[in-house]
Amino acid sequence: xxxxPCNSSQDPEVRKGPWTMEEDLILINYxxxxxxxxxxxxxxxxxxxxxxxxxRLRWLNYLxxxxxxxxxxxxxxxxxxxLHAKWGNRWSKIAKHLxxxxxxxxxxxxxxxxxxxxxxxxxxxxxxxxxxxxxxNDHHQSSSSQVSNIVEPMESYSPPSYQGTLEPFxxxxxxxxDHHPSSCCTNDNNNNNYWSMxxxxxxQLLNGD
DNA sequence: AATATGGGCAACCGCTTCCTA
DNA sequence: CTAGGAAGCGGTTGCCCATAT
Numbered sequence: 311x312x313x314x315p316c317n318s319s320q321d322p323e324v325r326k327g328p329w330t331m332e333e334d335l336i337l338i339n340y341x342x343x344x345x346x347x348x349x350x351x352x353x354x355x356x357x358x359x360x361x362x363x364x365x366r367l368r369w370l371n372y373l374x375x376x377x378x379x380x381x382x383x384x385x386x387x388x389x390x391x392x393l394h395a396k397w398g399n400r401w402s403k404i405a406k407h408l409x410x411x412x413x414x415x416x417x418x419x420x421x422x423x424x425x426x427x428x429x430x431x432x433x434x435x436x437x438x439x440x441x442x443x444x445x446x447n448d449h450h451q452s453s454s455s456q457v458s459n460i461v462e463p464m465e466s467y468s469p470p471s472y473q474g475t476l477e478p479f480x481x482x483x484x485x486x487x488d489h490h491p492s493s494c495c496t497n498d499n500n501n502n503n504y505w506s507m508x509x510x511x512x513x514q515l516l517n518g519d
Numbered sequence: 520a521a522t523a524t525g526g527g528c529a530a531c532c533g534c535t536t537c538c539t540a
Numbered sequence: 541c542t543a544g545g546a547a548g549c550g551g552t553t554g555c556c557c558a559t560a561t
Contacts, residue, residue, distance in 0.1 A: 328529070328555090348546070366547075367530065402549060413549075414529080422527055 325359040329368055333358060337365055338373055371412045378410030382419055390416055391424065 325333075340356035346369070349362030358365060371377070382390075386408055393404040401413035401420075408416065 326531070350546075361531095362546080363532095364530075371529080399550065417550075418528055 323359055324361060326364070329372075333360070334368070334373060337369060341369065341373075367414075371414045376410055377412060379415070382411075386411070387424075390420065394420060394424075 336356050336358055340352065344352070344355070346352065349366045351362070353360050353362045353365045356365075360368075389408060390404060393407055397403055399417075401417045405411050405413040405416050
């Protein structure tokens, strides 16, 4: 959505769409120097033609140094499923239990991978999660899992039984970061704003802050 | 080789919740 | 207690790219 750099017909001062390398650097440098603070003020003070909301999202989901991207581990997959069974679509709450993961990433992961998988294995007479659980058990009979203790009854749907399982979908789930723009530093495309966080942070450090 | 299709994901929108004066 | 602003959150969109035809 809004990936086109539509400089909004309403307010030409507000930029939308994908962030450029320059904007990323400005935001990183500014936060490194001044901290996070109030996002709307921060956006203005940093000279970014972005809303505070946009800055916050970009920082939290992408630029933060502690954010982990891609390579969601089987343990994390399992934990996501467990916690989703417990809390439903409370992505931020789930994300709090996965250090370095963002709610957006987990949400996307759920929608693109797990939901797809649920559809694939969907059976009219069988609970989706039970089906998944069966498949998981086929894969791994071993490995203890404390996370299953987390599962509690939930009103909207019955929770799965994932006990003693790891690596839910090793074959179906390729690693996320293989072609991720932020991990490949491919400036050869038309947007020239794809680079790795390592690049960004090393540049940031070189800038002396 | 060209075109169609679908998956993945970044980023926006609108609503809700929290905080402060 | 109330109102206004900021932050948080979940849902949704649309572009890019890989794969299928």
